[in-house]
Amino acid sequence: xxxxxxxxxxxxxxxxxxxxxxxxxxxxxxxxxxxxxxxxxxxxxxxxxxxxxxxxxxxxxxxxxxxxxxxxxxxxxxxxxxxxxxxxxxxxxxxxxxxxxxxxxxxxxxxxxxxxxxxxxxxxxxxxxxxxxxxxxxxxxxxxxxxxxxxxxxx
Numbered sequence: 001x002x003x004x005x006x007x008x009x010x011x012x013x014x015x016x017x018x019x020x021x022x023x024x025x026x027x028x029x030x031x032x033x034x035x036x037x038x039x040x041x042x043x044x045x046x047x048x049x050x051x052x053x054x055x056x057x058x059x060x061x062x063x064x065x066x067x068x069x070x071x072x073x074x075x076x077x078x079x080x081x082x083x084x085x086x087x088x089x090x091x092x093x094x095x096x097x098x099x100x101x102x103x104x105x106x107x108x109x110x111x112x113x114x115x116x117x118x119x120x121x122x123x124x125x126x127x128x129x130x131x132x133x134x135x136x137x138x139x140x141x142x143x144x145x146x147x148x149x150x151x152x153x154x155x
Contacts, residue, residue: 047097048093048094048096048097049096049097049100049101049104052109052110052112052113053113055094055097055098055101055110055113056110056113056114056116056117057117058091058093058094059094059098059114059117059121060114060117060120060121060124061091062087062091062094062150062151063120063121063124063125063128063151064120064124065087065090065091066084066087066124066128066150066151067123067124067127067128067131069083069084069087069133070127070128070131070132070133070134071127071131073133074132074133075132075133075135075136075137076133077133077136077137077140077142077143080133080137080143081137081140081142081143081146084143084146084147084150085146087150088146088149088150091150095149095150095152098110098152099152102152
Protein backbone atom coordinates (compact mmCIF):
# COMPACT_ATOMS: atom_id res chain seq x y z
CA UNK A 1 0.00 0.00 0.00
CA UNK A 2 2.87 2.34 0.73
CA UNK A 3 4.15 1.68 -2.71
CA UNK A 4 0.85 2.64 -4.25
CA UNK A 5 0.67 5.80 -2.15
CA UNK A 6 4.22 6.78 -3.07
CA UNK A 7 3.49 6.12 -6.73
CA UNK A 8 0.31 8.25 -6.52
CA UNK A 9 2.14 11.13 -4.86
CA UNK A 10 4.91 10.91 -7.44
CA UNK A 11 2.32 11.03 -10.23
CA UNK A 12 0.64 14.05 -8.64
CA UNK A 13 3.96 15.82 -8.35
CA UNK A 14 4.81 15.13 -11.99
CA UNK A 15 1.36 16.28 -13.13
CA UNK A 16 1.48 19.30 -10.81
CA UNK A 17 4.91 20.36 -11.98
CA UNK A 18 4.12 20.00 -15.64
CA UNK A 19 0.87 21.94 -15.28
CA UNK A 20 2.58 24.96 -13.76
CA UNK A 21 4.68 27.19 -16.00
CA UNK A 22 8.24 27.76 -14.94
CA UNK A 23 8.81 30.68 -12.61
CA UNK A 24 9.26 33.91 -14.55
CA UNK A 25 12.16 36.21 -13.95
CA UNK A 26 11.23 39.21 -11.80
CA UNK A 27 9.91 42.11 -13.85
CA UNK A 28 11.53 45.49 -13.25
CA UNK A 29 9.17 48.45 -13.13
CA UNK A 30 9.03 50.41 -16.37
CA UNK A 31 11.22 53.48 -16.37
CA UNK A 32 9.53 56.70 -17.48
CA UNK A 33 10.65 57.80 -20.90
CA UNK A 34 10.51 61.15 -22.60
CA UNK A 35 7.97 61.13 -25.40
CA UNK A 36 9.55 61.37 -28.78
CA UNK A 37 8.38 64.53 -30.53
CA UNK A 38 6.86 64.07 -33.96
CA UNK A 39 9.33 64.60 -36.80
CA UNK A 40 7.63 67.81 -37.92
CA UNK A 41 7.53 69.32 -34.41
CA UNK A 42 9.27 72.64 -33.85
CA UNK A 43 12.47 72.49 -31.83
CA UNK A 44 12.17 73.48 -28.18
CA UNK A 45 12.42 77.24 -27.63
CA UNK A 46 15.84 78.67 -26.88
CA UNK A 47 16.18 80.50 -23.57
CA UNK A 48 16.10 84.27 -24.09
CA UNK A 49 19.54 84.74 -22.52
CA UNK A 50 20.89 82.38 -25.21
CA UNK A 51 19.06 84.12 -28.08
CA UNK A 52 20.71 87.54 -28.03
CA UNK A 53 19.15 88.90 -31.24
CA UNK A 54 15.66 88.16 -29.86
CA UNK A 55 16.64 89.62 -26.48
CA UNK A 56 17.90 92.78 -28.18
CA UNK A 57 14.58 93.16 -30.01
CA UNK A 58 12.58 92.67 -26.81
CA UNK A 59 14.82 95.05 -24.84
CA UNK A 60 14.38 97.71 -27.52
CA UNK A 61 10.60 97.26 -27.37
CA UNK A 62 10.78 97.54 -23.57
CA UNK A 63 12.55 100.91 -23.70
CA UNK A 64 10.16 102.16 -26.36
CA UNK A 65 7.20 101.17 -24.20
CA UNK A 66 8.71 102.92 -21.16
CA UNK A 67 9.05 106.09 -23.26
CA UNK A 68 5.44 105.72 -24.38
CA UNK A 69 4.26 105.14 -20.80
CA UNK A 70 6.03 108.29 -19.65
CA UNK A 71 4.53 110.29 -22.50
CA UNK A 72 1.08 109.10 -21.43
CA UNK A 73 1.62 109.59 -17.69
CA UNK A 74 2.99 113.11 -17.91
CA UNK A 75 3.71 114.26 -14.35
CA UNK A 76 1.42 111.71 -12.69
CA UNK A 77 3.94 109.61 -10.74
CA UNK A 78 1.36 107.09 -9.54
CA UNK A 79 0.17 106.45 -13.10
CA UNK A 80 3.75 106.12 -14.33
CA UNK A 81 4.59 103.67 -11.53
CA UNK A 82 1.48 101.60 -12.28
CA UNK A 83 2.45 101.41 -15.94
CA UNK A 84 6.03 100.42 -15.02
CA UNK A 85 4.69 97.59 -12.84
CA UNK A 86 2.64 96.33 -15.81
CA UNK A 87 5.73 96.49 -18.01
CA UNK A 88 7.67 94.48 -15.40
CA UNK A 89 5.18 91.68 -15.86
CA UNK A 90 5.15 91.93 -19.64
CA UNK A 91 8.94 91.97 -19.87
CA UNK A 92 9.84 89.66 -16.96
CA UNK A 93 11.70 87.42 -19.41
CA UNK A 94 13.85 90.35 -20.57
CA UNK A 95 14.63 91.38 -17.00
CA UNK A 96 15.62 87.82 -16.07
CA UNK A 97 17.71 87.30 -19.22
CA UNK A 98 19.55 90.61 -18.72
CA UNK A 99 20.34 89.69 -15.10
CA UNK A 100 21.60 86.24 -16.12
CA UNK A 101 23.79 87.65 -18.87
CA UNK A 102 25.31 90.23 -16.53
CA UNK A 103 25.80 87.58 -13.84
CA UNK A 104 27.50 85.31 -16.37
CA UNK A 105 29.88 88.09 -17.45
CA UNK A 106 28.47 88.27 -20.99
CA UNK A 107 27.69 92.02 -21.08
CA UNK A 108 30.00 92.52 -24.06
CA UNK A 109 27.98 89.97 -26.07
CA UNK A 110 24.77 91.75 -25.14
CA UNK A 111 26.20 95.13 -26.17
CA UNK A 112 27.11 93.67 -29.55
CA UNK A 113 23.59 92.28 -29.99
CA UNK A 114 22.08 95.66 -29.09
CA UNK A 115 24.28 97.56 -31.57
CA UNK A 116 21.89 97.14 -34.54
CA UNK A 117 19.18 98.71 -32.36
CA UNK A 118 21.33 101.61 -31.15
CA UNK A 119 19.36 104.31 -32.95
CA UNK A 120 15.99 103.15 -31.61
CA UNK A 121 17.42 102.64 -28.11
CA UNK A 122 19.02 106.09 -28.11
CA UNK A 123 15.75 107.71 -29.18
CA UNK A 124 13.83 105.85 -26.47
CA UNK A 125 16.44 106.66 -23.81
CA UNK A 126 16.37 110.34 -24.78
CA UNK A 127 12.56 110.39 -24.59
CA UNK A 128 12.71 108.75 -21.14
CA UNK A 129 15.37 111.06 -19.72
CA UNK A 130 13.84 114.22 -21.16
CA UNK A 131 10.29 113.31 -20.14
CA UNK A 132 8.31 115.39 -17.65
CA UNK A 133 7.70 112.10 -15.81
CA UNK A 134 11.38 111.61 -15.10
CA UNK A 135 11.81 115.23 -14.02
CA UNK A 136 8.83 115.17 -11.70
CA UNK A 137 9.03 111.60 -10.37
CA UNK A 138 12.78 111.10 -9.90
CA UNK A 139 12.37 111.89 -6.17
CA UNK A 140 9.40 109.53 -5.75
CA UNK A 141 10.75 106.38 -4.06
CA UNK A 142 8.06 104.01 -5.41
CA UNK A 143 8.62 105.31 -8.92
CA UNK A 144 12.44 105.11 -8.80
CA UNK A 145 12.44 101.64 -7.23
CA UNK A 146 10.05 100.33 -9.87
CA UNK A 147 11.98 102.02 -12.68
CA UNK A 148 15.29 100.58 -11.43
CA UNK A 149 13.81 97.08 -11.13
CA UNK A 150 12.50 97.31 -14.68
CA UNK A 151 15.48 98.68 -16.58
CA UNK A 152 18.32 97.83 -14.20
CA UNK A 153 21.88 98.74 -14.95
CA UNK A 154 22.65 99.20 -18.64
CA UNK A 155 25.13 96.68 -20.06
